[in-house]
Amino acid sequence: MSELREQADPPVRLIGFWGSPENRALPNPADFADPAWDEPERQWVADYLEHGQVAASWMGSSRCRLCSRVNGSRDLTDGRYLWPEGLAHYVLGHGVRLPAEFLDHIERRSRALEDLERDDSWWRRATGPT
Ligand SMILES: [Zn+2]
Numbered sequence: 005m006s007e008l009r010e011q012a013d014p015p016v017r018l019i020g021f022w023g024s025p026e027n028r029a030l031p032n033p034a035d036f037a038d039p040a041w042d043e044p045e046r047q048w049v050a051d052y053l054e055h056g057q058v059a060a061s062w063m064g065s066s067r068c069r070l071c072s073r074v075n076g077s078r079d080l081t082d083g084r085y086l087w088p089e090g091l092a093h094y095v096l097g098h099g100v101r102l103p104a105e106f107l108d109h110i111e112r113r114s115r116a117l118e119d120l121e122r123d124d125s126w127w128r129r130a131t132g133p134t
Contacts (some may be wrong), residue, residue, distance in 0.1 A: 020091035056080025
């Protein structure tokens with residue numbers, strides 16, 4: 005007997021949530037800093053991070069762990085990863101280089117968007133909002 009079950013989406017993977025002196029269970033952004041990281045690639049990654057969908061808005065703002073500036077109050081996602089909106093600041097402002105697995109993910113997503121097959125048949129048949 006087979007039972008049709010909806011397959012649950014896998015949980016989104018968190019990235020860019022940093023520890024503090026009080027919470028060392030999370031990574032330290034200073035360990036990821038790479039001042040020699042190529043500027044155009046840094047910009048490309050930050051641009052991607054700034055264009056995630058808003059997954060949650062929080063009451064309080066977080067502060068940058070490296071320079072203490074106010075650094076956002078929302079979580080953004082691309083459906084696979086979820087990050088604090090201030091992560092782009094770490095990338096641009098401090099050269100925080102994210103793991104290669106994430107950079108590969110961004111590259112694959114960007115390439116997939118360029119290669120999207122487009123189907124306009126549904127839209128051509130639309131006659132109004134009903
Ligand atoms: Zn900062």
